[in-house]
Amino acid sequence: MNSAESATERLRTFLHSVVLNNCIEYFCVEEQASSESNPERVRLFFNAVMAVDGALSYALEAEAYALGLDSFLEFLAGTEPALRAVQGIARSLNRSTAYGQSLPAMDEPTPGAIKNLRCAFAFWLDYARSLEEEMNETGQLTSFSDDSSRREAPISRLRR
Numbered sequence: 001m002n003s004a005e006s007a008t009e010r011l012r013t014f015l016h017s018v019v020l021n022n023c024i025e026y027f028c029v030e031e032q033a034s035s036e037s038n039p040e041r042v043r044l045f046f047n048a049v050m051a052v053d054g055a056l057s058y059a060l061e062a063e064a065y066a067l068g069l070d071s072f073l074e075f076l077a078g079t080e081p082a083l084r085a086v087q088g089i090a091r092s093l094n095r096s097t098a099y100g101q102s103l104p105a106m107d108e109p110t111p112g113a114i115k116n117l118r119c120a121f122a123f124w125l126d127y128a129r130s131l132e133e134e135m136n137e138t139g140q141l142t143s144f145s146d147d148s149s150r151r152e153a154p155i156s157r158l159r160r
Contacts, residue, residue, distance in 0.1 A: 008131070011058040015128040022051040023121045030114065038108070045109045045117070046093055052120045053090035056083070059127075082119035089113055 026048040029041050060072050077084040109117075 007058075008062040011055070011062040012128065012131045014055060014058045015124055015131075019051045019055050019121070019124050020128070022048045023117070027118070027121075033108075042108065045114075048117055048121070049086055049090050049093060052083075052086050052117060052124060055124050056087065076123075080119060080123040082116040083123060085113075085116040086120040089116070 022044070026041075026044040029038075029044050033041055056069065056073060056076070059076075060069055063072070073084060073087060
C-alpha cells in the first residue's frame with residue numbers, strides 16, 4: 001500500500017469511525033431535544049462539529065492537494081458551502097477551549113449551525129459512500145499522487 005492509498009484508507013476509517021459516530025449520536029439527541037438547554041447536547045454538538053471539521057485534514061492528505069488547507073477548503077466549499085461554516089464554528093469553539101480550558105458554557109446551537117452541520121455531514125457521508133463504491137468495484141482505494149494521468153479525485157466525483 002503506497003502513501004496515497006494509506007492516506008485514503010485513513011480518511012475512510014476516520015469518516016466511518018469518528019465522523020459518522022459523532023454526528024449520528026448528536027443528531028439522535030438533537031431530534032429528541034426539548035426546548036430547555038442541555039449541556040450534554042451541547043457537548044455532542046461540539047464533538048460532531050470537531051469530527052466534521054477534522055475530516056478536512058484527512059481529505060487534504062488523501063487528495064494530495066498541493067495548495068494547502070485554505071485553498072483546498074475553497075475548492076470544497078464550491079461543492080458544499082456548509083463546510084466553510086462548520087470550519088468557522090470549529091475554530092470558534094477551539095479558541096474557547098484552548099490551553100486546556102473546558103468547553104465553555106454556551107447556548108444551544110442555532111438552527112443555522114445545526115443545518116450547516118447536517119449539510120457538511122451529508123457531504124462527508126456521500127464521500128464515504130463514493131469510497132465504498134470504489135472499493136466494491138475495484139477492490140482497492142485509488143491512489144492520486146503516484147500517477148499523473150489520474151482522471152479525477154473522489155472529491156470532484158461527488159454527485160451534488
